[in-house]
Amino acid sequence: MTDLLASTPSLVQERRLVTEIPGPRSRELMERRAATVSSGVGTTLPVFVERAGGGVIRDVDGNSLIDLGAGIAVVNVGNSAPKVVRAVQEQVATFTHTCFMVTPYEGYVAVCEELARVTPGDHEKRTALFNSGSEAVENAVKIARHATGRQAIVVFDHAYHGRTNLTMALTAKNMPYKHRFGPFASEVYRVPMSYPFRDAPGMSGAEAADRAIRQIETQIGAANVAAVLIEPIQGEGGFVVPATGFLPAVAQWCREAGAVFIADEVQTGFCRTGDWFASDAEDVVPDLMTLAKGMAGGLPLAAVTGRAALMDAVHTGGLGGTYGGNPVACAAALASIETMREQDLAGAARAIEDTMVPRLHALGEHTPAIGDVRGRGAMIAVEIVRQGTTEPDAALTAQVARLCHAEGVVVLTAGTYGNVLRFLPPLVIGQDLLNEALDVLEAAFAAATTPVQSAG
Known part of the structure; x- marks a missing residue:
């Protein structure tokens, strides 16, 4: 070729x-x-x-x-990385689609194996592949609700999680994302984010986490929380970097409360922040991670990766999608991850x-x-x-x-x-x-x- x-x-x-x-x-x-x-x-x-x-x-x-935009943090390896180009060409010439839920193929499995290796934590993991960040977030919420039997999802001020109906509910900003598109999905609750530039001077990460946790416990109730969903560094909300200690404190509260800690690393993942994932900076190990953007060199691919017990709690057929884990996108992802390592x-x-x-x-x-x-x-x-x-x-x-x-x-x-x-x-x-x-x-x-x- x-x-x-x-x-x-x-x-x-x-x-x-x-x-x-x-x-x-x-x-x-x-x-x-x-x-x-x-x-x-x-x-x-x-x-x-x-x-x-x-x-x-x-x-x-x-x-x-x-x-200085990279397709909104998508082409981390560049728009035409040589390994990605070759991998896509080879895969297109072989087959473009079968639907993994009908007749599976190795590329999907290989991507899941790579994500188990590069994401935080040495626990047993499982992955499901999708098409977009919004789709990954929707499915992470489905998994958390199914596994816990709870309904409430906690999100943060200034958050952005997508443009579908559920992810619009999770997103904080009205214009242009939510205006006149409601009604939105229910059982979504918003609490304050650690925003050092706009918080009280000197507020620590632990203090900001305590502020958010008090609101969760008084307004929602810990026993009702299926998941806390957070961007480790907020994207559309303005690249808000929470104060040191905020993320670990929220993750610890989730463990104690029996809630799922979901890190939305759609924009921050795949070496973007100087680590493979932004959660790595404070050694935070999420229960579930939502991934997309930088994973596949510009081809549409997304994932939910997380603890095996959570991911396997969902009944067979409960996760999937016609194009999820498309073989061409999987080939691109494998080549992108290899490029990230080599370079x-x-x-x-x-x-x-x-x-x-x-x-x-x-x-x-x-x-x-x-x-x-x-x-x-x-x-x-x-x-x-x-x-x-x-x-x-x-x-x-x-x-x-x-x-x-x-x-x-x-x-x-x-x-x-x-x-x-x-x-x-x-x-x-x-x-x-x-x-x-x-x-x-x-x-x-x-x-x-x-x-x-x-x-x-």
């Missing part, structure tokens, strides 16, 4: 603008998009991609943009943090609008506020993002208040591109925050 990479010139790793952003061809395609695609599907940056890989995206007008992409994520965080702190020292710099590994954010306050400044956040886009750097926004710039570069991005992107970001902040001088 002809190797795609052998027959196609490599993608030059540079930022290069040959037209305005978006260019004329992208504008043409946006007109076609408007005529055929639901306006309910948003677009962050209206450039149409022709090719992508490493740390760059090349659009149909020939512009090459630096990618030490957890170490690459830590190197990205070592580059980004000092520069962002330095930028914050002379940019009063930057209220907080936070994150871990290659999951970094700045929270933007009105000078001298903690009041969110969503307008300035959007302006800085637009200026970066115009100069060929893909950045994303996030946060309950829309005032967080988040950075999720592919873990294979070059340091030169990363530094150039930070140069563009610094210039964008300078342009957005410098008062305009009036003539005369």
